[in-house]
Amino acid sequence: MPSDKEMINNLIDNYTSLQRIKKSDDIEKEIDYQIKVLKAKLESFGIVTTDLDL
Numbered sequence: 001m002p003s004d005k006e007m008i009n010n011l012i013d014n015y016t017s018l019q020r021i022k023k024s025d026d027i028e029k030e031i032d033y034q035i036k037v038l039k040a041k042l043e044s045f046g047i048v049t050t051d052l053d054l
Contacts, residue, residue, distance in 0.1 A: 002010070017034050035037035039049045 010019060017037075021034065039052075042049050043051050
């Protein structure tokens with residue numbers, strides 16, 4: 001189970017990502033970027049992301 005600091009850090013990351021999307025001039029480009037970053041993080045933990053795409 002993650003520590004309190006890890007959970008807070010994850011929440012801050014999520015909040016920052018949402019703010020970046022909201023303030024972006026090109027929302028689609030920003031969402032694509034956020035997805036790339038998230039996939040890289042998941043894959044660094046060994047999680048296969050190919051089946052996650054809709």
